Amino acid sequence: MVASRVLCLIALLALPTEAATRVRVQSVTVAGLAYHQGAAVWSQLKIGDALSLVHEADNAHDAWAVRVDWQGRTLGYLPREQSAPIAAALDHGRRLTARIAQLREHPNPRERILIEVFVELQTP
Template identity: 50%
Template sequence: MRFPPISRICALCCGLAFALTALAGEVRILVQSSPLAGFQYHAGETLWLDMREGDRLTLVREPDNSHDGNAIRVEWRGQKLGYLPRAENRSVAAAMDRGEPVDARIAKMRQHRNPWQRVLIEVFVVL
């Protein structure tokens, strides 16, 4: 079967991108994209001007959290920003409980009156 030249170029570029990522030692798969819960109750407002899209976030499991046994705290440079939303945290909590490496970053920031629409985060499983 013959492929048009553009298909070959796309396939080559995709393969090259995957190979370079693998050589870099880390392959990340996006598993969740969610708003940041509780942003208005923690340090987010005071840190807003320093935060940037693409910044790495730290996820911390809180299995003893009295409000949610699957709670995952979200931190930026050691400061608590909020949590993964309760309705969407079960699979990431299970992965963390199994010891699987996870990573997160700020995907989108926007000024908005509704704190649930201010910060969008992405969570990745690291292979």
């Protein structure tokens, strides 16, 4: 697991800072949906909706925590085991975007929202 995090981080940081394309770097479910506003806005969410990613370096539970927001409301967080490369990329000024890729009814709230994270590249 640590090796895959390191490889993902190296790949994100090695990408050129300028290109006119977007590269998907992660497809992941949202953790903590039941503890934040995700359940309250569930009926309003749509596939393709833009999401904001915020690295919460001062998070008391996880220094690599990446919060997932939708229209100013916190849906949850990237899973702890997958957040470090994204947090590091955000810290290094990478332009990351995210969107809802899939919504599904599921008894486990962590399986309800699948998101995709992209790094935005710009050409020189």
